[in-house]
Amino acid sequence: MSLPDGTPAPRAFLFADPAAHSLSPQMHRAAFAHAALPGTYEARRVPPADLAAAVAGLRVPGVLGANLSLPHKEATLPLLDSLSGAAQAVGAVNTIVHRGGQLHGDNTDSPGLRDALSDAGYSWEQGAEVIVLGAxxxxxAAVHALISGEQNVTVVNRTLERAQAIAADWQVPDADFQVAALPAHAAPWESAALVVNASSAGLNDPDQTPLDAAFLARVPAGALVYDMVYKPAETRLMREARAAGLNAENGLGMLAHQARLAFRAWTGADVPVEVFLDALNARPAREG
Ligand SMILES: NC(=O)c1ccc[n+]([C@@H]2O[C@H](COP(=O)([O-])OP(=O)(O)OC[C@H]3O[C@@H](n4cnc5c(N)ncnc54)[C@H](OP(=O)(O)O)[C@@H]3O)[C@@H](O)[C@H]2O)c1
Structure with missing residues (x-):
């Protein structure tokens, strides 16, 4: 598709600090090419002091919106005109959509994780026990995705008080789910169908893990360990999970799905997740 002369190509951005090593530009550029849409995607390093000005700068013709990454996902909320239900419930925005000068905040990490778990073969049985590491x-976002699928969640975190704060936020009378916070030794490992690492332990450090392998040994064989970390491609947690007879996946699927959902919100184009995975060189072996 080409644009009339003089019309600026649609633009989207990532605001993060640091931003240089982001994988988002390669995914979104591949998506523009696949959808045969003109458009650019640029990762910008935005220090916290510059966030308000950067967000205000999105309110101009030609801008589709922006992604947000560390440390801006929470701080952006008050700078926007409206929020999706997911962004409100999670308390974080990773995608801003610009329309006619108005900025709408969304959270595609939650549905991105949901879709990545389904791709990884997670069966979403109602009332299944899930343990989330990190707070x-x-x-x-993980707790939001899981309780939206009627899973029972136990949050385990190095700092227990932060896990307890998440559980307190999701005490809903007569709900089809429960959210608890427990120290690792008291979590229901023997009945877990899924363990999600949403902590940053293991990020860029192949020797670091958020969890003693002794806990993995208590998880039923065949359960899934989903590590949101994707660098390195096989984290120590994944390695130890596989050694314990569990299935394990890294966070590239979530990264691809959250990008796919953001791209759809900006452009209306439903680009297949394989385009985003290919841009990351991460298409699962089972898909050829
Ligand atoms: N795959 C994806 O698409 C995707 C999307 C979003 C995020 N992520 C990843 O998810 C991770 C968390 O992101 P975030 O934004 O939630 O970060 P965050 O707000 O900084 O939270 C980090 C969490 O990790 C815990 N933690 C850090 N180091 C630890 C260690 N050595 N052992 C145990 N726990 C440790 C912290 O515990 P304390 O509370 O005790 O400090 C905290 O709960 C990052 O690695 C990020 O890259 C991936």
Missing amino acids: GGAAR
Whole structure:
């Protein structure tokens, strides 16, 4: 598709600090090419002091919106005109959609994780036990995705008080799910169908893990360990999970799905997740 002379190509951005090593530009450029849409995607390093000005700068013709990454996902909320239900519930925005000068905040990490878990073969049986490691923004997105699928969640975090704060936010009378916070030794490992690492332990450090392998040994064989970390491609947690007879996946699928959902929100184009995975060189072996 080409644009009339003089019309600026649609633009989208990533605001993060640091931003240089982001994988988002390669995914979104591949998506523009696949959809045969003109458009550019640029990762910008935005220090916290410059966030408000950067967000205000999105309110101009030609801008589709922006992704947000660390440390901006929570701080952006008050700068926007409206929020999706997911962004409100999670308390974090990873996607801003611009239309006619108005900025709408969404959270595609939550549905991105949901879709990645389904791709990884997770069966979403109602009332299944899930253990979430970590208590930052990614853990909040994970809890939102899981309780939306009527899973019972136990949050385990190095700092127990932060896990307890998440559980307190999701105490809903007569709900089809439960959210608890427990120290690792008291979590229901023997009945877990899924363990999600939403902590940053293991990120860029192949020797670091958020969890003693002794806990993995208590998880039923065949359960899934989903590590949101994707660098390195096989984290220590994944290695130890596989050694314990569990299935394990890294976070590239979530990264691809959250990008796919953001791209669809900006352009209306439903680009297959394989385009985003190919841009990451991450198409699962089972898909050829
Ligand atoms: N795959 C994806 O698409 C995707 C999307 C979003 C996020 N992520 C990943 O998810 C991770 C968390 O992101 P976030 O935004 O939630 O970060 P965050 O807000 O900084 O939270 C980090 C969490 O990790 C815990 N933690 C850090 N180091 C640890 C260690 N050595 N052992 C145990 N726990 C440790 C922290 O515990 P304390 O509370 O005790 O400090 C905290 O709960 C990052 O690795 C990020 O890259 C991936």
